[in-house]
Amino acid sequence: MTTRREVLQGMIVSIGGASLLTACGGVAQVIPSDAGDLRFFGFEEMDLVSRVSDLIIPRTDTPGALDVNVPGFLDGLMAEWANAETQRDQHRNLRLLRAQLGGDFAELDSSTAESRLAQLDADAFDGRPEQYSAYRSWKGLITNAYFASEEGALLEQQWVAVPGRWDPSVEI
């Protein structure tokens, strides 16, 4: 069973591990180690976003969401970009998300947490009911943050800075 504390430890290990991946760098920043480093998230919010991020985009043969510091990026985004109204809305969304995932989500072992998030995800995209819009919104933010990272863009999306040509028909 992986506890919340172990998840946080895992994040730190993840950063350490990421530094061993030659592709990692650029956007990766130090994950805040306590609430004092946070600018938007409260500690429990950071915990929640981190765990959800890790489950949505885990490390595979490429870095995962925690490796590229998606939670830290989103903490900065909400602190710098969002106005007071948006910040209030997003705090509310995170409270709703935490409630939908269950109060014990942070304490669940990895397998159980993954199953619970998978069920929430299935419910959220089956007809896209309104009550799951908060989850879809944060899933979008997490995903976009990941693919906007250097690792996400280069390794996953094969982003090329200067393509130099246009080929409208490439066989996969």
Next chain:
Amino acid sequence: MTDFDAIVVGSGMSGGWSAKELCERGLKVLVLERGPEIKPERDYVDQLPPWQEKNFDRIAQEEIEKHYFRQYPGVAYAVKESNKHFWVKDDENPYETVEGTSYDWLRGYHTGGRSIMWSRQSYRMGPQDFTANKDENVAIDWPVRYEEIEPWYDYVEEFAGIAGNRDGLEQLPDGVYQPGFELTDAEKFFKSQIETSFPGRNVIQARIAHLTNATDEQRSLGRTNCQSRNRCHFGCSFKAYFSSLHATLPAAERTGNMTIVHNAIVQSLEYDSATNRISGVRIVDAESNENRTYTSRIVFLNASAIASAMILLQSKSEAFPNGLANSSNQVGRNLMDHISGAGANGILQGFDNKKVFGRRPSGGIYIPRYANITENDKPFSRGFGYQGGASPVGNAGGQIAGIGKDFKEAHKSPGPWRINIGAFGEQLPNPNNRVTLHPTKTDKWDNPQALFDVSYGENEHTMLEEARKDAVAMLEAAGCTDINSNPVSLTVPGNRIHEMGSARMGNDPESSVLNKWCQTHDVPNLFITDGAFMTSAACQNPSISYMAFTARACDYAVKLLNENQI
């Protein structure tokens, strides 16, 4: 003795052409630009990779509310954190609208004006566009026919560099093109389905102002071929898309005849009633607030259709109490834009095994106007073209089901192909659609604020309702699934950033401001070659027409000068 042979007001899309053409004909030219200088090596951000963009390149919401409350909602797709310095701050550049109306005045004040922010679609007007007013007894007749402007289109296209295909359509004449950006397989399929199902409708490559086979002349200006980065709204370090900053102004500069002064806001044109000539151009320095007056033999207004009209309206004299060159009372009237807000998108099945390489700039496909061209059963006059394209849905931004490794992997797939088409329609000229000087409100330089009173008529509303129906019908005919088409929501006037018509040309001085050469009827040494001259809007993106009419007007003006006629 004047300070210069010519003064060009504005350094943007048409002002750059005025500078180039006049300088190349040997005139000493002063270009007055109201904004600061753009230095690409300092101001361009096209080399910024996604991971170096701050906050997804979004402008902070509080900053939008304070500074970009009109610009950002108007063009959110283009106004970003990294390039916001290309766009004016609304709180520093205010304007007003008449109650019950709205207007998007979307601008960039700097070297090159909006030519560094435009979307680069470049279509000629067709023969029908120059006769429509006369044929339909709308507004006034154009004093020019297509055949007269055709060689000037050739001329400006060759210099600017337009990528496109020669499609042989009478209503959308072919031009001088560099190789176009080939259609995707899905677009080719869509083209075949539409052209089979709807004889008289065509799907062609978008024609865009990008170099794909740069000429020696273009290379001599430091321009190179488009690198398919689609970073155009952030400037182009390769100088691959046409802008006055990288094409016409450097061409003017190398003649040794051009002087450019930045931060020079023109307040008025001084009129000498004894000679019936403009005798000076009065400016206020945007930084020092000092006033200066420059003199020249001729003046070209290229400040944009709105600003040029305002300069005339601000230039009052005993001879012209309602504004300079405004004996017709048409200055500021007939303000037009294009209309959008109708279209559809859908999934084209069968292309999941294909992807693209490179990021095609600007549009993919164009569906030229067919309404009242090849189909004459429409409940409206004039017509519209569609811009759009088909591409893989690609990175779904998290909006697909699933988590974990499979979800991550799913984002590597280009996914299904979606086609999108959106209409650009013609707005009819209406003298009640106008910009005037606000009677009391001024900006920080004590210049009157613009007051807009622009509304769409029944024809515009009806046209777009039909455009929406047609878009859905075409997607259905192409076999699309998951078709989406929102109810028509007409764009706010000005939102297409194609303002024009505020000093229209015509044969009769009593009903028009300019003659067929873009020369004011009232004052012989004053020319206006930005969008103000347009007698009707057509439905094509207008910049290439501004360029052609500007080059033609410059040629004419210099001939008059050489013959001592002005």
